[in-house]
Amino acid sequence: MIVLGFETSCDETGVSLLENEKVLFNNIYSQQIHSHFGGVVPEIASREHTERVLKMTEEILKESKLTINDIDGIAVTYGPGLLCSLLIGLSFAKGLAYSTGIPFVGVNHLEAHIYSPFITSPECSYPFLSLLVSGGHTSIVKVDGFRDYKVLGSTLDDACGESFDKVSKLIGIGYPGGPVIQNFARKGKDDAFNFPVPDPGALNFSYSGLKTSVLYTYRDIPYAERIYKIPDIAASFQKAAIETLIIKLKRAVNMTGIDRISISGGVSANKLLRKRLEELDVDWIAPSAEFTVDNGAMVAFLGYKLLKEDIRSDFDLKANPRLFLN
Secondary structure (H helix, E strand, O other), X not given: OEEEEEEOOOOEXXXXXXXXXXXXXXXXXXXXXXXXXXXXXXXXHHHHHHHHHHHHHHHHHHHHOOOHHHOOEEXXXXXXXXXXXXXXXXXXXXXXXXXXXXXEEEEEHHHHHHHHHHHXXXXXXXXXXXXXXXXXXXXXXXXXXXXXXXXXXXXOOOOXXXXXXXXXXXXXXXXXXXXXXXXXXXXXXXXXXXXOOOOOOOOOEOOHHHHHHHHHHHHHOOHHHHHHHHHHHHHHHHHHHHHHHHHHHHHHHHHHOOOEEEEEOHHHHOHHHHHHHHOOOOEEEOOOHHHOOOOHHHHHHHHHHHHHOOOOOOOOOOOOOOOOOO
């Protein structure tokens, strides 16, 4: 089965082609224009998707030497995400499916992230714990079977990746914050500032307090010295932000007795997080680098599994910006 996957939930336009469970092509267009604003501007994001999605689809079919008639299924993200962005991908996929008669299925963006590590690695045995950590979501999910989830903890305010973006903007080093802070942190001392490690209790997350602590610390540094302190601030912040993820994972393992862990989402690419996971007595798996960001491959991968089980979507499927895990 050949599946065409579309991802337009935020500021990445992803188009991917998958045959059975093998990714043939995975094209991603990251909208760098948002770096000028220090965050995603929804209207601009939707315009960029509109300009790119058809071109990318035509390019991927040309590269694969396939025609639309060779496609067996279409998968598309329908939530959660920015409504205006979701509508572009969903409307395009619906139009393509309607005009060709190709079956299509709507995919939950969060579910697609959960299964993204298994695109290139064998799937974990059930049950396993999934740490979903990205710009919009930070959750620990107990996965008991295919599409059988129990959310054990989630963010009470800012997501982990969102806090990286906001801190990066605050100290003036650019967007997106994850890779920028990681690069600056390599040159800094992670014990230079004693930022609090957020722990609101149980398995929930909170990053607003950590972000505020960085804000006040940065403001107290004399203006002429700030540029020299940025690597230390980045390293100290990153240490605290990642440590809370490790604390919650340890707690989840102790509470459930499950020591199989999958991490996914943009922050799963963070090298400090992966280093800290290596120090734990658990079996863990993470996506390949290209599948940590929002991408069409993870949508096509989950879509293939759904279509294989004869799960289809109707044309009245609506974009759902607040979609949760069922």
